[in-house]
Amino acid sequence: MNNIRNIATKTRLLPNYPNSHRLFTSSNYKCSCCATLFCHQITNTKFENKLSTPSLQMGLHNSGGVITKLYSTSSFSSSSKENNATTSKNKNDFNIEKLLANNKAWVKSRRDEDPEFFNRLGQRQTPKYLYFGCSDSRVPANEILGLGPGEVFVHRNVGNLVPVNDLNALSVLEYAVDHLGVTDIIVTGHYDCGAIRAATSRQDLGMLENWLRLVRDVYRLHKDQLDLLEDAEEKHLKLVELNVIEQCLNLYKTGVVQRKRIQTHAKSNGTEHHPRIHGMVFNPSDGILKKLSVDFRQRVGNLDHIYGLYDHKKEVRDRMNTASS
Numbered sequence: 114m115n116n117i118r119n120i121a122t123k124t125r126l127l128p129n130y131p132n133s134h135r136l137f138t139s140s141n142y143k144c145s146c147c148a149t150l151f152c153h154q155i156t157n158t159k160f161e162n163k164l165s166t167p168s169l170q171m172g173l174h175n176s177g178g179v180i181t182k183l184y185s186t187s188s189f190s191s192s193s194k195e196n197n198a199t200t201s202k203n204k205n206d207f208n209i210e211k212l213l214a215n216n217k218a219w220v221k222s223r224r225d226e227d228p229e230f231f232n233r234l235g236q237r238q239t240p241k242y243l244y245f246g247c248s249d250s251r252v253p254a255n256e257i258l259g260l261g262p263g264e265v266f267v268h269r270n271v272g273n274l275v276p277v278n279d280l281n282a283l284s285v286l287e288y289a290v291d292h293l294g295v296t297d298i299i300v301t302g303h304y305d306c307g308a309i310r311a312a313t314s315r316q317d318l319g320m321l322e323n324w325l326r327l328v329r330d331v332y333r334l335h336k337d338q339l340d341l342l343e344d345a346e347e348k349h350l351k352l353v354e355l356n357v358i359e360q361c362l363n364l365y366k367t368g369v370v371q372r373k374r375i376q377t378h379a380k381s382n383g384t385e386h387h388p389r390i391h392g393m394v395f396n397p398s399d400g401i402l403k404k405l406s407v408d409f410r411q412r413v414g415n416l417d418h419i420y421g422l423y424d425h426k427k428e429v430r431d432r433m434n435t436a437s438s
């Protein structure tokens with residue numbers, strides 16, 4: 114997180130915002146966890162949206178799998194001199210041509226392996242899984258789950274949070290549950306998470322604090338348990354896990370999830386409840402995913418009358434009455 118502090122510090126020190134493309138794109142200030150989002154938020158805040166993130170914008174050509182560069186940073190720079198300097202710098206930093214070459218190689222290998230692959234991918238997606246995870250570059254959703262393109266609908270943010278008032282996360286949730294019909298939702302945290310570390314340190318990261326405070330709140334909820342752990346690393350590992358569990362509970366609390374679960378339960382005559390919600394933690398040091406125990410009733414206790422938006426017992430009674438009449 115020291116790197117994140119560097120971003121904030123350097124941004125404040127650079128009032129000449131057009132040059133900040135260089136700052137923004139400089140690998141010197143990349144955070145090891147979630148760098149892009151941190152840069153984007155800080156940059157926009159400090160310069161009142163005069164800067165965007167054009168250097169990172171590219172498009173994915175769905176049907177062919179070929180990445181197409183839409184525009185480059187140079188078109189957003191303030192002068193031709195600036196353009197040349199920035200373009201040259203970007204070539205060194207991002208090596209876009211290399212990425213495009215990688216993409217072509219990937220397309221070829223996929224076609225060689227399965228000539229129909231892109232024909233299928235170009236049609237509608239039907240993923241069974243919705244994944245909420247951290248933006249950390251070491252935790253690629255598809256790869257750690259062993260799933261290919263089209264098999265998992267993904268939402269990632271700093272600290273794998275599912276805030277109940279986050280329009281972005283809730284839109285992803287609703288689309289995945291109501292329109293794609295995912296059957297399982299997986300919240301995945303990871304050890305050595307920069308967001309979790311930042312949220313347990315005494316520092317003010319500006320706007321980021323509004324986001325990280327959600328993790329600080331998780332600590333407050335589990336203070337008794339966490340304070341028993343004297344070792345700082347053990348405390349970190351436990352907080353990573355508890356944060357995942359709290360995000361799972363946040364999902365259970367939503368009307369989208371509760372409504373769909375009661376609908377599928379009724380439709381299947383009580384044999385199914387979708388979507389199911391799972392909590393997992395990934396360890397970047399060995400690549401292992403660990404499943405966590407997430408028992409909503411045990412965690413929420415006797416507050417079903419508060420969090421339960423539907424009367425499940427009534428639904429079961431009604432169904433049984435209908436069946437017997």
Ligand SMILES: [Zn+2]
Pocket residue numbers: 146247248249271272273303305306307308309
């Ligand atoms: Zn993380």
